[in-house]
Amino acid sequence: MDGDTLYSIGDLARRTGLTVKAIRFYSDCGIVPPTDRSPAGYRLYGIEAVARLDLVRTLRDLGLDLPTIRKVVDREISLPEVAAAHAEALAVQIRTLRLRRAVLTAVAKRGSTPEEMDLMHKLAKLSEDERRRLIGDFLDTAFGGLDAHPEFVGIMRSMTPELPDNPEAEQVEAWVELAELSQDPDFRASVRRMAEHHVAERAHGDTTVLRRDPATMVRDQAGPALAAGIDPASPQADPVVAAVTAQYAHAFGRPDDVDLRRRLLTRLETANDPRRERYLQLLAVINGWPAPESLAPVLDWFIQALRARITG
Numbered sequence: 001m002d003g004d005t006l007y008s009i010g011d012l013a014r015r016t017g018l019t020v021k022a023i024r025f026y027s028d029c030g031i032v033p034p035t036d037r038s039p040a041g042y043r044l045y046g047i048e049a050v051a052r053l054d055l056v057r058t059l060r061d062l063g064l065d066l067p068t069i070r071k072v073v074d075r076e077i078s079l080p081e082v083a084a085a086h087a088e089a090l091a092v093q094i095r096t097l098r099l100r101r102a103v104l105t106a107v108a109k110r111g112s113t114p115e116e117m118d119l120m121h122k123l124a125k126l127s128e129d130e131r132r133r134l135i136g137d138f139l140d141t142a143f144g145g146l147d148a149h150p151e152f153v154g155i156m157r158s159m160t161p162e163l164p165d166n167p168e169a170e171q172v173e174a175w176v177e178l179a180e181l182s183q184d185p186d187f188r189a190s191v192r193r194m195a196e197h198h199v200a201e202r203a204h205g206d207t208t209v210l211r212r213d214p215a216t217m218v219r220d221q222a223g224p225a226l227a228a229g230i231d232p233a234s235p236q237a238d239p240v241v242a243a244v245t246a247q248y249a250h251a252f253g254r255p256d257d258v259d260l261r262r263r264l265l266t267r268l269e270t271a272n273d274p275r276r277e278r279y280l281q282l283l284a285v286i287n288g289w290p291a292p293e294s295l296a297p298v299l300d301w302f303i304q305a306l307r308a309r310i311t312g
Contacts, residue, residue: 006036006044016053023053031056031070062086095166099124102172123179124172128163131179135160138182142191146199159279161286174285181282187275194276197267201251214264215271215295217244222302232305241305258310265306272299 009027013020026032027043032052034043052073059069064086071077103124107117126134139156146152163175181187198213221243230236242256248264249256272295280292 006046007049008038009043009045012045012049012053015050016057018053018057026053026056029066029070031066031073063090091166098167098169099172102169102176105169106173106176119180120176123176126179131161131163131175134179135182138188141188143195146195152195159283161283163286164288167286171286171288174282178279178282178286181275181279184275187273187279190270190273190275193270194273197270201267213271214244214248214267215299217247218268218302219293219295219298221247222298222305226298226301232301233308237305238309241302241309244302245306261306261310265303265310268299268303268306272296272303 007015009020009023012018012023016023023032024043027034032045032049035046035049036044038044055073056069059072059082064072064082068077068082072079072082100121103117103120106112106120110116112120139159143152143156161175161178163171167175201213222240225237225240230240245256245261245264249260252260254260274296277292277294277296283289284291
């Protein structure tokens with residue numbers, strides 16, 4: 001068959017693998033118009049109809065709508081333009097599907113109520129600006145009025161989640177949990193107390209000594225004792241407690257007495273809030289950072305040891 005040959009709809013169906021019904025539909029839409037008609041009134045098509053139908057089938061498989069396909073085959077718009085626009089639309093759809101998947105995964109894990117699922121879905125759908133405002137409100141509640149010192153600017157930055165444009169499901173799930181946690185009034189109050197303790201220490205202590213916070217002091221001194229299986233209430237723990245409290249007392253230029261130890265106990269109990277550690281774990285997942293070191297075991301050990309020596 002040469003280029004002057006005309007084909008019936010049945011011929012086109014056999015050559016393209018499309019159904020007669022589909023070809024008639026595309027013909028009625030003006031996407032593949034007939035070249036001529038037979039004496040009996042049947043539609044006839046030229047060889048270019050085969051190429052058009054192959055292109056139409058490919059574009060339909062890619063999800064393009066019929067008006068756009070017609071513009072492409074009629075050369076009203078270029079295929080690269082359509083491909084670029086459609087790729088962007090698909091990227092948006094993929095992000096939406098990832099968000100939905102993350103919400104459904106979280107619901108399945110938690111056994112959430114319909115109200116909780118609705119909240120998670122709303123949190124997951126927030127725009128980047130809305131996410132920043134939500135976390136900004138949390139950080140302002142925690143550090144507002146205390147952030148004049150450059151050190152607090154760095155702390156606030158280090159506590160800010162940055163959800164990627166194309167997040168993995170676990171990052172979205174972590175974001176939803178972190179957003180919920182940041183709205184917990186009791187957790188906000190706990191973070192505020194930690195910030196105020198930090199300010200008080202910097203205001204009244206020797207900052208050259210307090211370059212490490214008390215939790216870090218405890219980790220360095222009590223970590224080996226915990227690893228060695230020493231009972232926090234035993235006499236073997238005495239030197240560990242004494243080393244930390246002496247370092248803390250030196251920072252403030254105060255005697256290592258009961259009042260100072262009570263102050264340190266309050267500070268460590270506040271810092272040992274499991275929600276704080278969970279926030280930092282979620283933050284690492286969202287931002288793609290290494291998982292943070294857990295200080296909970298060593299803080300638990302030292303808090304028991306210190307409390308025993310205050311009340312004992």
